[in-house]
Amino acid sequence: MLADVSMSVRPGERAGIVGENGSGKSTLLRLLAGVEPPDDGEIAVADDLGYLGQTLEHTVQQAVDAALAGLRAMERRMRELESALTDDVMDEYGELTAYELRGGYEADARVDKAFRGLGLSHVGRDRRLSRRAGHGVARPRDRPALPGDRDHDGRGTHTLSRTRPTSEGPQMLTMIDGGSPYGVATGPDGALWFTLVHEGRVGRMSPGRQPVIHQLDPADGQPTVITPGADGAMWFTEGKGGRVSRITADGQVTSYEADSPYGIAAGPDGVMWFTQMQTGRIGRIGPGGERAEFEVPVEGGMPAFITAGPDDALWFTINQGNAIGRVSLTGEVSVHPLPTEGAAPVGITLGPDGALWFVEIGAGQVGRIDTSGKITEYPLPDRAARPHAIITGPDGALWFTEWAVGRLGRITTDGAVEEHPLPAELGDGATRQAEPHGLTVGPDGAIWVALEAGALARIG
Numbered sequence: 206m207l208a209d210v211s212m213s214v215r216p217g218e219r220a221g222i223v224g225e226n227g228s229g230k231s232t233l234l235r236l237l238a239g240v241e242p243p244d245d246g247e248i249a250v251a252d253d254l255g256y257l258g259q260t261l262e263h264t265v266q267q268a269v270d271a272a273l274a275g276l277r278a279m280e281r282r283m284r285e286l287e288s289a290l291t292d293d294v295m296d297e298y299g300e301l302t303a304y305e306l307r308g309g310y311e312a313d314a315r316v317d318k319a320f321r322g323l324g325l326s327h328v329g330r331d332r333r334l335s336r337r338a339g340h341g342v343a344r345p346r347d348r349p350a351l352p353g354d355r356d357h358d359g360r361g362t363h364t365l366s367r368t369r370p371t372s373e374g375p376q377m378l379t380m381i382d383g384g385s386p387y388g389v390a391t392g393p394d395g396a397l398w399f400t401l402v403h404e405g406r407v408g409r410m411s412p413g414r415q416p417v418i419h420q421l422d423p424a425d426g427q428p429t430v431i432t433p434g435a436d437g438a439m440w441f442t443e444g445k446g447g448r449v450s451r452i453t454a455d456g457q458v459t460s461y462e463a464d465s466p467y468g469i470a471a472g473p474d475g476v477m478w479f480t481q482m483q484t485g486r487i488g489r490i491g492p493g494g495e496r497a498e499f500e501v502p503v504e505g506g507m508p509a510f511i512t513a514g515p516d517d518a519l520w521f522t523i524n525q526g527n528a529i530g531r532v533s534l535t536g537e538v539s540v541h542p543l544p545t546e547g548a549a550p551v552g553i554t555l556g557p558d559g560a561l562w563f564v565e566i567g568a569g570q571v572g573r574i575d576t577s578g579k580i581t582e583y584p585l586p587d588r589a590a591r592p593h594a595i596i597t598g599p600d601g602a603l604w605f606t607e608w609a610v611g612r613l614g615r616i617t618t619d620g621a622v623e624e625h626p627l628p629a630e631l632g633d634g635a636t637r638q639a640e641p642h643g644l645t646v647g648p649d650g651a652i653w654v655a656l657e658a659g660a661l662a663r664i665g
Contacts, residue, residue: 237250273316380660384404384406384408384659385402385404386401388400390432390643390645392433397653398433399643400429405420405421405423406419412648412663419458426444426446428450429444430643431469438452438454439452442467447463448461466480466481467481467509468480468509468511469511473518480510485508486508487511487521487538503528506525506526507525509522509524510553514531514555517534520561521553522550523550527548528540529541541574548567548570548582549565549567550563557597560573561574562597564595565582566591569584569592570588571605571622583622585614585622587607590609590610591609594644602617611638613626628656640657641654642655
């Protein structure tokens, strides 16, 4: 397959291999990584070469260990030598001080920091992975391989969906072949708007009609949370791209730079407020694009979702700081620690009783905090369900997604919990985890849920 190949890549250079399917791109990389031996010739590479294969059938931890294979081997050898430090092994042990120079002692801490920075700290290290060929994003195992752009109209939009009933009660699925829905919200135009996080797209759909998908440019921003603004447009965050963006009903996008934005909500002052996870700040964008930022006084706190409260303030979750925060319209921030350690709150919403309700992805609980700061927590029947987002439903109760188990939960204001399974068979005969994230009350009065596996689910 490969003959007369000669190349060199110097440290710090970036090189890409381009070719048709079956032309030997993966084989060449496997040869360079030492996974396969060459039939002839020589290959010389650095000792600290890392290799991430095209197909990841192993676990997250195994992928980490494979990337750190050189350091892991040095560490094992150091432990062996330490048990018998005689004169004849001291020279070899001294050579292994390269382990320290290469950051071996800090490697696992750097991995943990990277996971937090990517918003993946909740992903279990025993979880299996896979990825789509030709794309550089690792994806949870058994997620469908979604088609690329087609049926394109030349203006950055296309329609890719199909709708079918499900067997799990009064539910309807709209399959989104154009991507992986993450956030969903009802717009002032009477349509559902949703983000396609891995594909860099935003979709708009009126119930019963085909969705229109708008391709963002650039497409690498990873749009997540979306919400209606007071200006009649929809606003969404692009955490990886560092942008807070606004999109009109006809697909016109305006973007503003922001550091690691995630949650976003319209404030009682008519402007947009958003969280900045990595910098630990709350941001504010005025109608003319003017900006302000307010520090959250919790080191490494990672503010997540945000919502308008009943008290002319914004309330937000502090995911790694294990607290609920409040910011006034003039920027004064107060923090309310949660009683459960490691609760890791994420979604938050204004409840029908005038209190703020939130979900604790780390503790498997739903929480309530009133404007005086009094906190009540309600454990879920399955504490490993990992609740993600929460809204007030049309029935005077709170509805929330259970990401890890593919369920939709409902809790009354007095703490009674119900759980409803979401579809696991998404129309192609395969059973997979639905991965529910955002949810909203649709323009038809039903609950709509964004399933990252590739669909919008209607319940009601």
